[in-house]
Amino acid sequence: MYKRETRNRLCELLILLGQEEKYLEDYRQVLCQEQDFEPFSAFKRIDRKRQGFILASDIQDFLSSNGAFYELRDCQTYIYQYDIDLDNKLSYMEFLKSLLPFDNPELRQEVTQRPSYEIEPDDLLPYDVENALLKFIEKDIYINKKIENHKILLHKCSGFSAKDAFSRIDRSNEGDINFTNLSEYMTDCGCDLENQEDLIINILRRLDRDDDGRLNLAEFILGIQPLQINLERLNRRTNDQSILEKQLNQSTASALNRSIINKSILNKSTNIQQASINAINNSQFYAGKDASQLDLTYSRTINNLMNSHTLNKNLILEKLQNKHNQTNTSFRNFIQENKKVDFNVRKNRSFSNIDKEELTTPTLVLKQDKFFQKKGITKYMNSEIFKQLKELILIFREIINFEKEIELCKQNLALCPDFNLQDAYRVFDSQNKGLVTQSEFQETLSSLNIFYNIEDIFLFYRKFDKDHDGRLRFSDFIDAFLPKQKEYAKMINCRQPINKQNLLEYHKVFQKETRLNFEKLLDTHLQYGFTVERMLQNLHGAYENFELLRLFELIDSDDDGYILFNDLRKSIELQGFSVSEKELGYLSDRFCNLQEGRIPFQVFIQELTPQLQF
Structure with a gap:
């Protein structure tokens, strides 16, 4: 039933x-x-x-x-x-x-x-x-x-x-x-x-x-079937095919018999293969909203293609490769004639954009050796601690990238003339209590067709819930949605709420474009917490003798118990990367208790320790 x-x-x-x-x-x-x-x-x-x-x-x-x-x-x-x-x-x-x-x-x-x-x-x-x-x-x-x-x-x-x-x-x-x-x-x-x-x-x-x-x-x-079931079946099918191919290769049949067999299989699958080739050559993709117009020549089921003999799939691959090679040849000729762009040279070198050769240049290695010697680290410990520091720097890069993306989402939302913080907060605080619990936040997200588990919500609250009582107040909400750039922040702060009595429905308060930008920012916030948490768990679990204290001491160049902007820059550059002042500013946003341009040991440990059990 x-x-x-x-x-x-x-x-x-x-x-x-x-x-x-x-x-x-x-x-x-x-x-x-x-x-x-x-x-x-x-x-x-x-x-x-x-x-x-x-x-x-x-x-x-x-x-x-x-x-x-x-x-x-x-x-x-x-x-x-x-x-x-x-x-x-x-x-x-x-x-x-x-x-x-x-x-x-x-x-x-x-x-x-x-x-x-x-x-x-x-x-x-x-x-x-x-x-x-x-x-x-x-x-x-x-x-x-x-x-x-x-x-x-x-x-x-x-x-x-x-x-x-x-x-x-x-x-x-x-x-x-x-x-x-x-x-x-x-x-x-x-x-x-x-x-x-x-x-x-x-x-x-x-x-x-x-x-x-x-x-x-x-x-x-x-x-709609769980991937675990499909992947297990696919792996079994792949293994069965490998065994079959091995048996065929070991067959004592004569070359003539193999030729006859292959020819028979080829004849049976010619129509299927030709249909697949035609579909690839004439492929159209979704360009309009009327799905009924998207009528291609592919087979109605993937089973026909799956059951084709493996040998004949090379016909399709060969045709695709020839077509691609022809296209590439014309493009290479175009480059030679015009000589406008050299794609082998990277034009924008920024944080984490580095060639492997530069990571091993004598100058960089000498700087690293002097740095570790100054910290009293022997050559024996160098490789292990250097790997840990490098992986930490990669986490810093991920934090910077997400902070950039979140700021861009905030700015796009600020450009929507009907968006204001009061009405946005009332989407979650429907009863005007002045606070939103984690379960209420999750329930509202589900009503917006944004589905996250309670652990993801916890990570979001941990970042913005200042008093850590499990409730999101309006002041906490502002930090999550107000852009850092003053011009955009001013645009939002000047706007008055439309839904003062909280009587209007969500889709009547904000226009469609505003709702899409609002939901995208929410999704990015939650994905940020999930991704960084996973990277921290991997870092802590990868090394038997991993200690954040040791990494803090490495980055703290003057051993004063604080990490300064200059310390961060120096540690990043010692890994062969470059970082701008603006990117360092994005990195500091992760350490919400950062004061006077420095990170105390307690905040460093707190922000770089996994919050969920692993």
């Missing part, structure tokens, strides 16, 4: 999928707006072994090289999301699909026409590109982990069946879920949202693997 609880769980999952896909699209566009971003160069940056595909271990290596440490299973969720043929790896075309924006056709076209540039196995991308790509992949992994809990809750509902859910959405027995029947289902469930058209598009986009604008049963099941 299809219970109300089951229906609500399914609707909640679908809404979350659409909401998170929308946020991910913002990250795609930020990445693609970087003028130095070129997809094939980014592909080669991750595929350092030059295998022609990307594995979960490659994603893990890319993240860890940028100070983001994830388990292999987490990285596998990113691979799985875009792995069309379910072979446990990403081809270039699958990787390209994950990165290109859907809602901006002009930007999409521009990115695909950019000339590629050479990336050696040990090279980094330009700093802004490397960081934007890192943020995108981290966001995608975070979304998968966030959605996983809702998938598990849905499948625990009594009597739930994915096939039954599919048939309830496809009530006309069309054989697929499309824009029309999904809209009708969401409306019948009471999800009559103002931006429902965008939401439906984002849901279909997140779950649609073959880009035909609709979901067949296989795509729907793969999309």
